[in-house]
Amino acid sequence: MAKYVNVIEWITKKIDNGELTPGAKIPSENELSEEFNLSRQTIRHAIAQMVEDGILESRRGSGTYVVDLRAEEGERNVVAVVTTYVDDYIFPSTIRGIESNLSEKGYSMQLSFTNNTVTRERQILEDLLQRNDVAGIIMEPVKSALPNPNMELYTQLREKNVKILFINTFYPELDIPHVSLNDAECAYRAVTALIEAGHRNIGCILKLDDGQGRERYRGYLKAVMEAGLPFAYEHVNWIDTIDIRNGKESLAGMKDRLKDCTAVFCYNDQVAGMLIEMLSDIGIKVPEDMSVIGMDDSDMSRLGVGGVTISSIPHPKEKLGEKAATNMIRMIHEGKLYFNATYEFEEDVILRASVSESRE
Template sequence: MKIMNTAYKFLKKKGAETMDENIPKYLLIVNWVKEQLEKNNLKPGDKLNSENELSSMFGVSRQTVRHAVSMLEQEKILDRRRGSGTYICEPEVRKKSKTMNVAVVTTYIDDYIFPTIIKEIERAMSKAGYTVQIAFTHNHIERESAVLQNILDRDMVDGIIIEPTKSGIPKPNLELYEEIRRRHLPAIFINSYYPKIRIPHVSLDDQAAGYEAARYLLEAGHEKIAGIFKSDDIQGHLRYSGYTKGLLEAGLKIHDENVLWIDTEDIRNMEADRNRILRRLEGCTACLCYNDEVAFEVVKICQKEGIRVPEDMSVIGIDNSDLATHCEVPLTSIELPAQDLGRLAAENLIKLMEDSSFDAGFEFVPKIVERNSVKKV
């Protein structure tokens, strides 16, 4: 009864189309089956209604029903079993024709470096004939779970580009990523990755970025260097690792009192953390920041406290974003080539979709972009 009701609603929704005799009647059944799969009303292994039932539901002949079923068989959506009936194919068995759709899942979509990355992904995919479906997680684990589950349930994309959510903490969505791998759905992590999940990534070499930023400050004569890093993303851990490597190579000790760990929510309201930040900066002549967003806020806090940048406090960021140039003191920063990142992720996913053995991983070598926020001492 439930399936018949959905057919009735489908026909009612398509009312104007059903009056057009130029539209083949079998396509009503084909499109209805696909829609039910997308909505999860029909699932792999479900038995489809009989020919007589479909004929009655759609008001068409049994020959029309057979034509529709035959088309869906060719697309490996249906499996007709002699003496048993017609069933929805299992995902691992159903090898659908190319949808020419790809999914892009990012933490954010409309601020910082994300618009540039997404624009380049869309441009490269469009050039290759693909349509991009975009979803964002707000860096929330439960939202990431819902987005990935929806992509898997609908099974209507040829590949997926994912910016991981909170990649620096234990991964509750591990099973969903394992399911992506089990289904052999081509996937690439962008801008970050989950260390224990075997999916290639396209990103900045974040450990090298932290190292190069530390070396730059050391070569400018700074020895007491504070650091502010993000705890809930793997980039923060890797950039901290580079920072400590640089200081240790220079024969300096790591002082915990000069290192501040923050999370995604903290970055949105660093003014509330002003006192904690100032305590970490105490006695230092430079600060290495997780990214330009953090560096921008550190400069503002310093200026409000009468700490001059760079005369009293040198500040370096990472990403070389628009914020670096819009800061009141233009920021020296490590470049994350957002345009190249988006373009290469798209191009590598296309190659991976064509050849599952393609090595799609890539890490960009960090480069310093000098401006006015670092002083030689």
């Protein structure tokens, strides 16, 4: 990483946590040079980059100040927030994080839900195209691993200078920034935890119709291959949104494909809980006979299923919402250079009762 990036991240963090408020003067070049043990030229480059991105402004003979990113009187001040569901355990916290940051900067939030269908997504996007008060859209993509007929609507919105930021996942066809988990890296860490517990035959159950499933499969593969473990595609199982809605019965056909496994990495805690219930029905105990790990660190993982608490990777939920709102506001106020609003959280495994040492 270039040295000047550390300076940008340091100033950015102080803006995010409120230490540097709108209109505040940042430390001088000499002070920053001493703080980071860098040349004034490097400090000047970092500041120039942030000025170009519209985050700072330089005043001749006075210094450099934090730009006021609050909505001004008469400008577009609505940010549409569109998620797939309202009742999922992740979204209430994420929405709370978005709303708190938007309202603080004078923006109002309009909330909509697609119910994870492209038809409803299209209706929402067409409605937003007809409006003139929308400055930006924070959108959770619909079934982002599958072809989507609504791509041209995103292009039309961007042509109207509406800023768009995806959360939780993204459409690979579109060059639009996103704020999400680093799903591949987090999955890699989850599977690595199973490997470190001595497991060699590790299966997975992943979601077929969204981008998180694709990226988590990438992390699963990386961990297995790096460890030199045997890879068997029959240990890889795919489910979709309807399967998850139908519960443990959707996993019944997987028992033969997982019979040689001593551990399973699951798409999320909900799927991990379904698997534990299914295994219990056929007399397989967790973790004595099979270890299970999920993602999201939901209430289910902490409370447990069938008396077994679930090992998991946390989802940053509210922090993700706050970061999405912060980056959206900066996109709206971008300078000459396009602000890179993509940010991916990396979280560590929380081990609980569902994972034990392998007896292989």
